[in-house]
Amino acid sequence: MTQTSSGTPIRVLVVDDQALVRGAIAALLGLESDIEVVGQAGDGAEALAVLEGERAAGRQIGVVLSDVEMPGVDGLAACAAIRRRFPTTRVLMLTTFGRPGYVQRSLDAGASGFVVKDAPSEQLADAVRRVASGLRVIDPVLAVETLARGASPLTDRETDVLRAVADGGTIADIADHLGxxxxTVRNHVSAAMLKTQARTRAEAVRIAMESGWL
Structure with a gap:
């Protein structure tokens, strides 16, 4: 097994809003002799607090293994914050949803890897080791799909509008919320529908979500 250059175990923080999933992942990784799960968090804000606490105690977490979709501060926002505030800590994104858009958005946020939750436990442990050593790890199937689909075609404002549509707002509600x-809102909705090749607003939201663009 690969260990850090000092021979000490790789210190890992597991972040997932589902306690059972979080605990299971931590337990599986804890079986590896070269990996030490030193903390768990239920969302991005809690993860940042754990990292701050470790730093204050003179310790460093090598890898943060984080879910993407979480309430409050999600995995993507947390990843970007971690990379800004703890530049030597690597982030490995883990999700149930193998959506190509999530891969690109994770990489843009500074993640070092992206794997899906149904990956075998030994594959997950190996991904942690690779990321800790400075390598980038991306599920091969998702990598091909991401390259084929490319980045999100939606502008930031079109993304904001579709998110508001997903929340169930009317055109008037969305206009008021976004100022x-x-x-203008109708124009953004029409542009988003055209780019996603959707026939309705709801279908545009569905396609964008399935692609990982929202």
Whole structure:
């Protein structure tokens, strides 16, 4: 097994909003002699607090293994914050949803890897080791799909509008929430529908979510 250059175990923080899943992942990784799970967190904000506590105690976490979809501070936002505040800590994204768009957004946020939760435990442990050593790890199937699909075609404003649509808001509600005119909102919705090749607003939201663009 690969260990850190000092021969000490790789210190890992597991972040997932589902306690049972989080505990199971931590237990599996804890079986590896070269990996030490030193903490768990239920969302991105809690993960940052754990990292701050470790730093204050003079310790460092080598790898943060984080879910993508979480309430509050999600995995993508947490990843970006971790890379800014703890630049030597690597982030490995782990999700149930193998959506190509998530891979690109994770990499843009500074993640060193992306794997799906149904990967075999030995594959997950190996991904942690690789990321800790400075390598990048991406599920091969998702890597091909990501390259084939490319980055999100939606602008930031179109993404904001579709997210508001997903929350169930009317055109008037969305316009008020985003500080836009109703005509402008309609234009953004139409552009998003065209780019996603959707026939309705709801279908545009579904396609964007399945692609990992929202």
């Amino acid at each position: 836009l005119g109703q005509g």
